[in-house]
Amino acid sequence: MGKDLVTAVFTPHDRVVFRRKVRRCLDVLAEMLDTVPFQAGAPTAGLEIEINLVDADATPAMRNAEILADLGDPRFQPELGRFNLELNVPPRELSGDGLADFEQDILDALRGAAECAGKDECRLVLVGMLPTLTQDHVVLANISDNERFRALDAEIAGARGDEFHIDIRGADRLVTSSGTIAPESSCTSTQFHIQVAPDDFARYWNASQAIAGVQLALGANSPFLYGRQLWAETRIPFFEQATDARPDEFSAQGVRPRVWFGDRWIDSILDLYEENVRYFPPLLPELNVEDPVAVRIGGKIPQLYELRLHNGTVYRWNRPVYDVSGERPHLRVENRVLPSGPTVADLVANAALYFGLVRALAEDDPPIWSRLEFAAAEANFRAGARDGIAACLTWPGVGEVPVTTLVRDVLLPQAHTGLDLLGVCPAQRDRLLGIIEGRCRTGRNGASWQTAAVHAAEARGLSRPAALREMTQRYLDHQRTNDPVHTWPL
Numbered sequence: 001m002g003k004d005l006v007t008a009v010f011t012p013h014d015r016v017v018f019r020r021k022v023r024r025c026l027d028v029l030a031e032m033l034d035t036v037p038f039q040a041g042a043p044t045a046g047l048e049i050e051i052n053l054v055d056a057d058a059t060p061a062m063r064n065a066e067i068l069a070d071l072g073d074p075r076f077q078p079e080l081g082r083f084n085l086e087l088n089v090p091p092r093e094l095s096g097d098g099l100a101d102f103e104q105d106i107l108d109a110l111r112g113a114a115e116c117a118g119k120d121e122c123r124l125v126l127v128g129m130l131p132t133l134t135q136d137h138v139v140l141a142n143i144s145d146n147e148r149f150r151a152l153d154a155e156i157a158g159a160r161g162d163e164f165h166i167d168i169r170g171a172d173r174l175v176t177s178s179g180t181i182a183p184e185s186s187c188t189s190t191q192f193h194i195q196v197a198p199d200d201f202a203r204y205w206n207a208s209q210a211i212a213g214v215q216l217a218l219g220a221n222s223p224f225l226y227g228r229q230l231w232a233e234t235r236i237p238f239f240e241q242a243t244d245a246r247p248d249e250f251s252a253q254g255v256r257p258r259v260w261f262g263d264r265w266i267d268s269i270l271d272l273y274e275e276n277v278r279y280f281p282p283l284l285p286e287l288n289v290e291d292p293v294a295v296r297i298g299g300k301i302p303q304l305y306e307l308r309l310h311n312g313t314v315y316r317w318n319r320p321v322y323d324v325s326g327e328r329p330h331l332r333v334e335n336r337v338l339p340s341g342p343t344v345a346d347l348v349a350n351a352a353l354y355f356g357l358v359r360a361l362a363e364d365d366p367p368i369w370s371r372l373e374f375a376a377a378e379a380n381f382r383a384g385a386r387d388g389i390a391a392c393l394t395w396p397g398v399g400e401v402p403v404t405t406l407v408r409d410v411l412l413p414q415a416h417t418g419l420d421l422l423g424v425c426p427a428q429r430d431r432l433l434g435i436i437e438g439r440c441r442t443g444r445n446g447a448s449w450q451t452a453a454v455h456a457a458e459a460r461g462l463s464r465p466a467a468l469r470e471m472t473q474r475y476l477d478h479q480r481t482n483d484p485v486h487t488w489p490l
Contacts, residue, residue: 010285018285018306019277025307026273028292029322032329033198033270036301039330040197043422045355046091047102049347050188050340052125053083053117058472059132061122062142071116075109078144081185083137085113085124091193094355095423099432103348107482110344123476126347128222128235128339129186131450131468135176135226138183148284152313153181155283159245166241170230170386183242186225187235190347192335192354193321200362201269201320204333206369207361208318209262211354212337213380213393214411217403218439219350220388221339221446224454227464232388232447235339243315245283256280259315261378265369269331272320276311283313301329317381342446342475342485349435349484352424353415356433360418371396388447389439404440412437438486445485450475452490
């Protein structure tokens, strides 16, 4: 969720100055896009993976601070809940064995973290929403001891001026409320980053939006929350509702939510940053001493601190990223659609599908976004989250079609082409996309496996809480094998 803050108490004057500073940063970025060489060349990618901690009974273990202190690995950071961690996988090129190297890096990092967790009698779980969570686990006292998280909670709750109301209908229905954003810690995701040249950014972002529903349908892994069976990827509606800073009156007036799919295709990264300034008041107006205009006049590259901080509090499912490394600026698309897990192999297969598809679709002529209405892309996003691998989606040239048919007949060949364009090793391409094909062939992903396993346990007479505990224990056992979820026995 970002870096710690220096200050966590803000005045109205801070907000006014911060708004002006964000606007100045945006003006500087616009000038830089025309005059400064951004990092380009072979596409590089990165991953962030959020992780749950559980005890011997597969229930949340509030031990992240102790485990991180023992681990001493800067790739791991705390997340919102005391039972959450985040692994930041260093970026690398995708060509050759890049994806296989990602997989091995993740497995090695998790192995080290698991050894440390084991000393505290904890285990690591990669899953979108921990099935054994209850409302008693996601309370203010269980937010990580981190100044940024506390400040976010105070600012979002203060802007809301009321409790956050949750109402999700699936096979069951969940109606609840909270006075804090702590329930957001229920949501653990995987984020893919792909670095792109400024002239390519809009095409990659539009392509990412177009396939978001496909990603969700195939990768759904969050069917249970607080003991109820809801959407295949319950993380999507829950995150939207659990962090909605708008008072009800603002929502009724059409004010944009901070967790946002968007409402149009774009022509430039500036379109997204302009929307940030226009639609979203600052939540964390921390001011930095850098004067971006003076830095540019001096011929150097500014960090654009305020622009980046503000962008980090607008939770787009595909988010723009400006960053600087080695005195060179670069742009990335941050794809935030997918849940964590089920296995590292599944996670990297999801990455292969995403990177391959966006690469191919970014080159399509005419582009997919000229043939797919934005409203249809958002409807696909909702259908994929709600129905998972059983979803029917709308796609140009084929109409409304089961997602498994769409992927096998249309999108997997395009993903193959995209990975070839990225220079991915053919053996790795075929292995990873073969996992995606296996899910389509069997109709099984993380969400459908979890649901079937719980229903089978209930059919044997177990209560829902007992069935969820048993299923989570089995999930942990299978996850350790790194065998893709479509091969797991029921």
